[in-house]
Amino acid sequence: MTINRYWIMPLMTCLISCSKVSVPAFQEAEHLPAGGMTGKGLSDRSFVQVGRNVDRKEELKFWTGFSLFRDPWVIAPSSTRDRDGLGPLFNTRSCISCHSAGGKGPAPAEGLSKPSALVIRLGSAQHGLFVDPVYGGQIQPRAIAVTHSSIQPDLVGEARLDLRYQQISGQYADGTSYTLRQPTYDLTDLAYGELDKRSVLSPRFSPVIYGVGLLDAISAEDLLSQEDINDNDQDGISGKYNRVPIMPSRHNTAIFHQPIADLSDTLSLGIGRFGHKAKQPSLHQQVAAAFRDDIGITNTSFETESCSIQQKNCQAASAIGGHQSIEIPDKLLDLVTQFNQLIAVPPARGINAKQVQQGRDLFYKLGCESCHTASYTTDVNYPHPRLANQKIWPYTDLALHDMGEGLADGVNEYDANGQEWRTPPLWGIGARKSVREENLFLHDGRAQTVAEAILWHGGEALTSQQSFIQLDLAQRSALLAFLDAI
Incomplete structure (x- = not known):
């Protein structure tokens, strides 16, 4: 399949319009994109290191949280009560299998598979969730191995x-091809019957986790000042900005098992910051949701298993696990959250x-x-002092933008519609190749290079594309060199 990339806007028009844009002066602070939370160096093995302003006591908690992030969870009941409760249905056994070395996970295989770093969300075009x-x-795609008379089948x-992938060919204006x-995504071997006719598949590839604490520390006022x-x-x-429910501790999340959940009448709302459609309002809630949705570990924000009431064998397996309430207590969940904060x-x-610098001008x-807002100063009143009042350069507004039909999934999540995605941060995007040879970009990992990701931009980003x-x-190389450097 070939698409024509000779757009109607001539090069001279582009250069004239570009010349009217004011480029801010370069700041020395750009060398340290996370301020005091910037790493001391670049490893060729892992992104897992603490920010340079983290003290020894906090670093000990960081590494304790990392052990909970890294080590696999096991089936309950077991002798390790702090690490059991896996499943019954789950996507992966540990956080690090989706966020390898603190970055992205392994690329999904083409053909039939049970991927870990690429999850398939289910949604619809209906408003809400x-x-x-x-x-x-x-x-x-996975289930615990358990034999018990109550579990049938x-x-x-x-x-x-x-x-499956289809190749699409095109050309730049200078004749260079790409x-x-x-x-395309399909599900096979559906174990519990067909999907609801309203259900739409929405693939989501795991993001990097470094810097998420600082994104959590940007004030809501600074974000909302960009809303238009x-x-x-x-x-x-x-x-x-997506307006999403704030899940209080001990909230009964059974409401999430209803076909349509309008939570605005029962919960307070916050500004969505995390997830490809900005579904979660805080880092703590993002971590809590990932534990429940990906590993099957219940917690005080998400107390119920991901089994639906129709999945009787899953409900039965959960009942024999031995946990009387939640499977990860707040003290351990907080350690994992703090690890994410301080990476x-x-x-x-x-x-x-x-x-x-030429590429910076072009950016x-x-x-x-x-959309990729260059810098902020984090909230001076953010509860964690190491993250407060930091000059940072994440290159994101964390807002939802219409990215066009080419990237649409047709799924609504609260205020996000089927063509809208949250702007991902760009900091460290070039450093990823130091840790993983293969890097994937965009919400589903379809882009194998940064240039491919730009070429997929549509909707509000079509003019820039x-x-x-x-x-x-030479100009493309300069722009990509800038993105590689930040």
């Missing part, structure tokens, strides 16, 4: 994924180089900063 009546909000994973991967739902400034960008962001690399002139296509090889 839809979950499949039988399979819930996410496919769990045998407990098995919910489905397998059939992933190829993109267009994925109706594009009142007429710049073609209409970012908005360092890689320092900038070679950012003073002439080519990189602003092409309008990339309209077209401008990128119009650049010559």
Whole structure:
């Protein structure tokens, strides 16, 4: 399949419009994109290191939290009560299997598989939050091995994924060709019958975790000052923030097993920051949700298993596990959250180089900063002092933007519609190749390079994407060098 990338905007028009954009002066602070939470160096093995301003006492808690993040959970009951409760249905046994070395997980295999770092969410085009009546909000491809008279039929994973790619060819304005991967997703071996007719598959590839504590520390006021739902400034960008439920501890989450859950009447709402559609309002809630949804570990924010009431064998397996209430207590969940808070962001690399600075100019002139907001100062009153009042350079507004039909999944999550995705942070994006040879980008990992990710941009980002296509090889190389350096 071939798509025509010779867009109607000529190169001269692009250069004229770009010349009108004011590029901010380079700041020495850009060398330390996370301020005092920037890493002391770049490892070729892992992103797991503490920020440079973390004291010894906090570092000990960091490594304790890392052990809970790294080590696999086991089936209950077991002799290790602090680490049992896996499943009954689950996606993976540990956090690190999805976030290898603190970065992204392994690439999903094409064909039939049970991937860990790529999860399949279930939703619909209906407003609010839809979950499949039988399979819930996410496919769990694995199940614990358990033999008991009460479990009939045998407990098995919910489905397998059939992933296929179609090649799409195109050209830059200078005649250089490129190829993109267009994925298709199907489920096979559905263990509990067919999906609800309203259910739509939404693939989500695991993000990096470094810097998430600082994203949590940006004030809501600073974020909301960027909201422009109706594009009142007429710049073609209409970012908005997802309004999502704040889950209090000990809340009965059985409501999530209803086909349509309108939680606005029962819970207070916050600004969504985490997840590809900004579904979670805080880092703590993001970690708590991942424990329940991915590993099957219940907690005080999400007390019920991911089994639906129709999955009787899953309910029976949960009942014989031995836990009378939740499976990870707050003291351990807090340690994992603190590990996520304090993991360092890689320092900038070679950012003073002439080519990189040329790319920096293009980043602003092409309008990339309209969504990938370069810098903030974190909230001076943020509860963790190491994260408070830090000048940071994450290159994201954390807002939802329409990214066009090419990236659409057709799934609504609260205020996010089927074409909207949260702007991902760009800091450390070039450092990832030091840790993992293969890197994937975008919400489903379809892009194998940063350039491919840019080429997939549509919707509000279409003008910037077209401008990128119009650049010559030297200009493209400069822009990509800047992204590689930050």
